[in-house]
Amino acid sequence: MSQYIDVDALWKVLVAGLVAGAGLVALYALGLVGLAAARTQDGTAARPAGVVVAAVCFALVLAGALLGLYVMLAK
């Protein structure tokens, strides 16, 4: 069976895909939650910590994307 299917590569791709694909996407969404918390609609009760959360999330997403690019090119 293994001569037809590269099982090793398979589960790596699935795990990496889930972590990077679903994980980074969720992290980006979390960043948006942070942004929304920092700037409430009526301008009151803003939580400045939201900006920090957002910045960290977006930075991680960007880093993840760049890492992905690097990893793909440097195979």
Next chain:
Amino acid sequence: MDANTVLLCVVVASALAFDFTNGFHDTANAMATSIATGALRPRIAVALSAVLNFLGAFLSLKVAATIATGIVDSGAITLTVVFAGLLGGLAWNLLTWYFGIPSSSSHALIGGVVGATLIAAGSSAVKGQAIVAKVLVPAVLAPVFAIVVATVGTYLVYRITANVPDRVRGRGFRLGQIGSASLVSLAHGTNDAQKTMGVITLALVANHTINKDAGTPLWVIVACALTIAAGTYIGGWRVIRTLGKGLTEIETPQGFAAEGSSAAVIFAASHFGLPLSTTHVCSGSIMGAGIGRRLAEVRWGLAGRMVLAWLFTLPAAALTGAVVWKGADAIGGAGGVAVVFALAAVLAGALFLAARREPVTHANVNAEWSGRLVPSVPVKEPVA
């Protein structure tokens, strides 16, 4: 100009033509969701994708991959076989584009080469096990992986941002979508332009124009990058419409999750050496995005037709490749190849004319999906 030079020129021209169809056939992979959600205006989207494909073609650090490595016996590959394989791939690309079906350009090319090799050198020159391991199994897995990742991603995105005001949400996901679609475009340029570079390099080596150990000549890289970018810019609007509007109705967060999933799976597959087709991954991601959002409808009938086309890609392109090789061989020599090439150009032209009679363009690509690829013009349509 001797016969060999004529042959080489025809092969290079076919390879670039294939590269061009590869570009416009696959614009949809990266940009269909961004166009459908309105994150990017249609012409801006294809322009951005074209630029990124162009850049992507220069990015890779490794030697251009040779065509169908390990799938057919390299000793059986002659210029005529390469030519027949390219035409098989080209024919399938154009036909599926006409019907607006996303299908894998790599599979079409491999199919064409396999068919041509089968008839030129017999079945012993084709490695059946390699076809199963490198083409068929990945073809089944690619959409499944992408569906899983995109479903999870979409679900999480909607769950996490449920209480985020629309103002932040809409803008944030539009930007995210543009970013993730750009990554897919870049990856496409890197992976797909290389296929054509590999084919042309192979032809040059076979003709002793360049040394076997020589790298890909710069003009080949530039020509392939320009051609795939031009093809992308022309935009395969028919395929874009199927993926962006036909398969499921896409909202911005779904588009973002779908492109993010596509990029991640393509990058991972590319890194771990699993030959997944970009087209299969992207189509799967869009289906997953449809599943992950509650109440979103996936048009499974259309999805089924797409999968059916994927099953036929290899045999259909193989048959065409075999017929082309036989035809060129029967007429004989470089003249035979030239005649078949001219014939193919006429057929392709006819298909383009047929497509222009019922055009899908940047203007009507986002029209409401009514079960047909070509949007009907409401005023002229009689009430049924």
